[in-house]
Amino acid sequence: MSRLQNTLLQLKTKGLDGLIVTSDSDISYLTNYQSRDSLLFLSQKLNIFLTDSRYFDEAKNILDKKIRPQKNNGSLFEAAAILCCKANLKRIGFDENNFTFAQHKKLQDLLKKKAKLIPSHGLIDDLRQLKDQNELKKIKKAIQITKETLCYIQKFIKPGIKEIEIAGEIERYIRYKGASSSAFNIIVASGANSCYPHHISSKRTLKMNEPVLIDLGVEYEGYKSDLTRVFFLGKISTLVRDVYKLVHKAQEQAFSVIKPGANSKDIDLAARLIIKEAGYGDNFGHSLGHGVGLDIHENPKISPKSNTIMQPGMVFTIEPAVYLPNKFGIRIEDMVLVTEKGGEVLSGTIN
Amino acid sequence: MSRLQNTLLQLKTKGLDGLIVTSDSDISYLTNYQSRDSLLFLSQKLNIFLTDSRYFDEAKNILDKKIRPQKNNGSLFEAAAILCCKANLKRIGFDENNFTFAQHKKLQDLLKKKAKLIPSHGLIDDLRQLKDQNELKKIKKAIQITKETLCYIQKFIKPGIKEIEIAGEIERYIRYKGASSSAFNIIVASGANSCYPHHISSKRTLKMNEPVLIDLGVEYEGYKSDLTRVFFLGKISTLVRDVYKLVHKAQEQAFSVIKPGANSKDIDLAARLIIKEAGYGDNFGHSLGHGVGLDIHENPKISPKSNTIMQPGMVFTIEPAVYLPNKFGIRIEDMVLVTEKGGEVLSGTIN
Numbered sequence: 001m002s003r004l005q006n007t008l009l010q011l012k013t014k015g016l017d018g019l020i021v022t023s024d025s026d027i028s029y030l031t032n033y034q035s036r037d038s039l040l041f042l043s044q045k046l047n048i049f050l051t052d053s054r055y056f057d058e059a060k061n062i063l064d065k066k067i068r069p070q071k072n073n074g075s076l077f078e079a080a081a082i083l084c085c086k087a088n089l090k091r092i093g094f095d096e097n098n099f100t101f102a103q104h105k106k107l108q109d110l111l112k113k114k115a116k117l118i119p120s121h122g123l124i125d126d127l128r129q130l131k132d133q134n135e136l137k138k139i140k141k142a143i144q145i146t147k148e149t150l151c152y153i154q155k156f157i158k159p160g161i162k163e164i165e166i167a168g169e170i171e172r173y174i175r176y177k178g179a180s181s182s183a184f185n186i187i188v189a190s191g192a193n194s195c196y197p198h199h200i201s202s203k204r205t206l207k208m209n210e211p212v213l214i215d216l217g218v219e220y221e222g223y224k225s226d227l228t229r230v231f232f233l234g235k236i237s238t239l240v241r242d243v244y245k246l247v248h249k250a251q252e253q254a255f256s257v258i259k260p261g262a263n264s265k266d267i268d269l270a271a272r273l274i275i276k277e278a279g280y281g282d283n284f285g286h287s288l289g290h291g292v293g294l295d296i297h298e299n300p301k302i303s304p305k306s307n308t309i310m311q312p313g314m315v316f317t318i319e320p321a322v323y324l325p326n327k328f329g330i331r332i333e334d335m336v337l338v339t340e341k342g343g344e345v346l347s348g349t350i351n
Numbered sequence: 352m353s354r355l356q357n358t359l360l361q362l363k364t365k366g367l368d369g370l371i372v373t374s375d376s377d378i379s380y381l382t383n384y385q386s387r388d389s390l391l392f393l394s395q396k397l398n399i400f401l402t403d404s405r406y407f408d409e410a411k412n413i414l415d416k417k418i419r420p421q422k423n424n425g426s427l428f429e430a431a432a433i434l435c436c437k438a439n440l441k442r443i444g445f446d447e448n449n450f451t452f453a454q455h456k457k458l459q460d461l462l463k464k465k466a467k468l469i470p471s472h473g474l475i476d477d478l479r480q481l482k483d484q485n486e487l488k489k490i491k492k493a494i495q496i497t498k499e500t501l502c503y504i505q506k507f508i509k510p511g512i513k514e515i516e517i518a519g520e521i522e523r524y525i526r527y528k529g530a531s532s533s534a535f536n537i538i539v540a541s542g543a544n545s546c547y548p549h550h551i552s553s554k555r556t557l558k559m560n561e562p563v564l565i566d567l568g569v570e571y572e573g574y575k576s577d578l579t580r581v582f583f584l585g586k587i588s589t590l591v592r593d594v595y596k597l598v599h600k601a602q603e604q605a606f607s608v609i610k611p612g613a614n615s616k617d618i619d620l621a622a623r624l625i626i627k628e629a630g631y632g633d634n635f636g637h638s639l640g641h642g643v644g645l646d647i648h649e650n651p652k653i654s655p656k657s658n659t660i661m662q663p664g665m666v667f668t669i670e671p672a673v674y675l676p677n678k679f680g681i682r683i684e685d686m687v688l689v690t691e692k693g694g695e696v697l698s699g700t701i702n
Contacts, residue, residue: 053636054547054548054549073636096451096452096453097453099451099452100450100452101445101448101451101452101470102448102470104452105447119453121453164526164531165527167526168524168525169523171519171522171523171526172519172520173519174519176516176519178554180515185532196405197405198387201531203529
């Protein structure tokens with residue numbers, strides 16, 4: 001069944017007559033076409049891709065015949081309201097995590113009392129969790145570029161260079177290797193900076209005998225990657241070495257329990273227990289992982305509170321960590337695909 | 352008067368007891384501190400910066416004494432609701448263009464009927480329009496880095512290199528010059544690609560005898576820049592040359608009418624008329640300019656429908672353009688500061 005058919009089936013199940021999609025990645029998923037500032041109107045009889053002159057001509061030739069492009073240079077919401085009225089829809093879904101309060105108000109005002117907007121977050125997210133072969137090909141390519149970049153960047157990791165300069169070298173190289181951009185603000189965290197999970201690459205210069213954590217992802221044809229590696233300059237202290245081994249062991253443990261039918265929280269627990277038993281439970285505050293695809297953070301979540309049953313086709317990160325305040329942090333992040341047999345580590349062995 | 356005092360005065364004028372601020376740039380403007388995933392609670396008696404452990408310790412030492420940091424690792428909205436109730440606020444402002452529908456619902460549900468959330472978009476935006484000396488210093492530094500980069504990048508503009516590779520060289524260089532990142536997805540548009548105002552840098556290789564448009568901005572200590580230059584490879588056709596001269600003339604005309612008291616739509620008109628009279632009115636579809644500061648697009652808008660009276664301290668782009676479908680596009684974009692005397696072109700003369 002096509003992605004569109006699947007979505008229309010979901011609408012029926014949830015008692016919705018139509019759906020207004022505004023998220024770029026949701027639209028890209030359903031149309032197989034990347035655009036911005038567009039809107040997708042879905043209903044059982046009529047599916048319209050509202051876009052402006054930048055994308056219209058190209059979309060016309062690419063889109064599935066079941067989705068008709070319509071050129072729109074005015075307000076997307078006014079055009080959408082007209083479509084809703086023409087199709088006589090009564091219950092229309094929208095993503096309450098993607099619509100601003102003002103957008104919802106505008107659309108509901110335009111619809112007057114003829115139709116009601118129904119919060120429907122999660123409807124497309126759930127479908128997007130399961131990647132098809134075409135999507136996996138793009139994700140694998142994004143991972144390949146990331147791995148090559150992590151290999152290339154090693155020659156720059158030396159005392160005196162700034163974190164932000166290493167980020168600059170990465171931003172340059174990924175584009176020569178075929179990426180369209182980085183998938184998020186690249187994290188280069190040296191020394192004590194590595195103990196901040198979301199450190200912003202700074203002007204700090206690298207020093208001898210300290211770890212350098214690099215968290216890097218790229219975008220390839222809309223699909224993302226996300227890997228973290230820790231490099232070492234000079235001597236590695238026993239503490240750093242022991243923590244690194246521990247985090248690595250936690251990751252291996254998580255890998256080993258991934259298979260269809262497993263619960264996401266048990267995968268999180270597998271890694272977390274190893275860290276806890278070593279006495280570092282309080283030094284690993286974030287989730288073990290997150291889905292990656294058209295968005296850098298998507299479903300499934302792999303956390304103590306999550307509750308997703310693993311299915312073949314799911315792709316996510318496994319990124320256990322230990323952060324020692326004012327000292328250093330170690331995080332190892334890889335991407336895994338759930339297969340019929342178990343978990344396939346897409347980013348291969350650590351190098 | 353401080354930014355905070357100014358904001359509190361605005362609240363009074365609008366009959367609001369408090370304000371919930373969630374936009375990163377609004378928070379940065381009011382606290383003079385850059386963070387993410389934080390929330391600022393404002394009221395006449397109490398001002399609280401809710402943030403997590405990443406930012407708390409640093410913020411503690413930096414923030415103005417009138418804004419108290421509070422560590423928060425749970426839900427920001429739950430913590431904000433508690434503050435609203437404790438302070439017994441009844442009418443609380445929020446930015447309806449920045450809150451998602453779900454966030455508004457969550458906060459309003461938590462407040463129950465004790466308080467009402469009032470859409471207040473524009474309240475801080477209006478204040479942010481007028482830049483102080485400290486802000487201007489950062490904007491000027493961002494512009495300087497951008498200009499140096501446009502100079503540096505010229506040696507890469509030759510046949511055979513891909514658009515995306517030039518973007519990569521830019522991403523690298525700006526970080527060596529002190530920028531923390533690019534301010535938006537850098538546009539490198541060669542040949543016919545230059546006729547798309549928001550072209551995404553692609554794998555197309557540069558060819559002889561065609562224009563290469565580069566639209567580039569960087570971020571420096573939170574503040575942005577935004578400049579566009581067109582470079583030429585080999586021979587320049589008479590048509591390209593004439594259009595370039597025309598766009599340049601339109602920009603000069605706009606510069607000449609900028610002064611305190613002028614209306615933004617008249618500035619737009621000054622440039623637009625020049626282009627229209629030359630017969631290219633239909634080939635310039637977008638606004639003439641937009642404010643730049645903590646956000647890459649902010650107030651004031653300089654468009655046919657805008658209606659802002661110029662005041663000293665406003666900073667915005669002037670970017671007239673002519674796009675000839677399937678042929679080429681020319682856009683020249685500079686940044687201007689409104690001074691007591693008129694308009695000062697911050698990005699200097701074209702080079």
